[in-house]
Amino acid sequence: MSALPEPARPRPLLSSASTRFTHEARVVDEFGHERVVQMPAERDLTLYLDKRELVTLMTMGGQPELLALGYLRNQRLVTDIAQVESVQVDWDVNACAITTRGGVADIEARTARRIVTTGCGQGTVFGGLMDEVGSLRLGDTRLTQGELYGLLDAMRRHETVYKSAGSVHGCALFEGERLLLFTEDVGRHNALDAIAGWMWLEGVSGEGKTLYTTGRLTSEMVIKSAQMGVAVVVSRSGITEMGHRLAEQLGMALFARCTNRHFLLYTGRERFVAQPELAPPVPPAA
């Protein structure tokens, strides 16, 4: 695992305010029978950056500190983790107080523009991300078909809120087929930002990593993955035209419609080591 140890780097002080993930609901089904089912939690969490209200996120609350860090990083509001002094979540007031060392320069300008995207769970990405695409350079990460299958098997075996309650999106970071971190939230962007927050906190680069998401590969998902330095992205779900176009520009490999041993590779063929002999015996109807 290509972690970059920086012993000298001051580590932010994080609270550990992970909350209950699911709640029960009493429902009636089509037979008129009462049933008790699980729902994912959904809470509002307002981020304050140096006491300035930044944004309110709707989250399941599983990894609120990593979510806050990832949000800051993916929005490029703070560029160096060493600038972050502490991240303190308090569910009594649904607030997350982020304090930096020395404050954030021109925060007014950084938070001025608003783009509403297809992001589930985090629709807003501040202006400028699109402009970054041209300057992003991704390493020569590759993925074999065997690793892809191993990754999908690992996800299938993983215990998730989705399996018990549905209505959440999952995201996972892999090195080959080894699972490094799994996150879930009511929106796929929160799940992705929590991964970004962890990578930022631990100094883990995207080099050699594969990102798995249950969500669709829209423009913002592709941009965020690229910002994290991840060149291979795998989705259980589909893709949009702009996600596809951006991935081509970035030279990123996008796998979508990944279920069981089926998948479609949309972009970045040079990053994929095909092993069709590992494919299921009977081709599906094309």
Place this chain on the structure above:
Amino acid sequence: MSALPEPARPRPLLSSASTRFTHEARVVDEFGHERVVQMPAERDLTLYLDKRELVTLMTMGGQPELLALGYLRNQRLVTDIAQVESVQVDWDVNACAITTRGGVADIEARTARRIVTTGCGQGTVFGGLMDEVGSLRLGDTRLTQGELYGLLDAMRRHETVYKSAGSVHGCALFEGERLLLFTEDVGRHNALDAIAGWMWLEGVSGEGKTLYTTGRLTSEMVIKSAQMGVAVVVSRSGITEMGHRLAEQLGMALFARCTNRHFLLYTGRERFVAQPELAPPVPPAA
């Protein structure tokens, strides 16, 4: 259909800039075979309200004018459709120019606060929506199990981009089991806002209507439905805790996990006329 004709009301001038919905992608499957598949379009559309940049939405572009109107309405930026003079979409510059009669009062304040929600396709809802929940009053709309089945059958038969390309969310407005309007977009909030825009434009009230969505019933979906005066909401997908709680406060009926002839009624039992005799013969595993 309970349209409220207002012949005297000045009608906004709308462009008709519906764009191509899908694009082809050349992909490689697990057998190493090339295939051509469809992807939904995803384009950025920047809304300008009286020449002031408001927001950039990522959209498939199917009903951009209705989307813009619905966004204005659901964000409560303009309260009366008669205030809207024109909505002109120009894909050459990916811009939608909305002009009002007499301008919008205190727009600065109205657009000041930002909440990032679980909204796919429209994550941002300006502050204050939550505050409205207490004041919203919904009519005594009811739905029978037979009407629910008719509605689900209509959706199953409906031709959709989803069926050809996936990766989009659909939304539909019904009166009983009669389909009034169907919309699709890369995010479920865009699809919902386009419905809201149409209702606003045509003077259609939510009384006696049922809203169908392929998306999850999160807090924002419930709030927007209530703002539209719709008291019965049906989802193919799931629900979150906050969506559930808000619906209970609002006295709204929420049906989720609606597939084939199965469904779960989460809230608002008083609005549902159960007909278990219409349920499928064999109960599903609970």
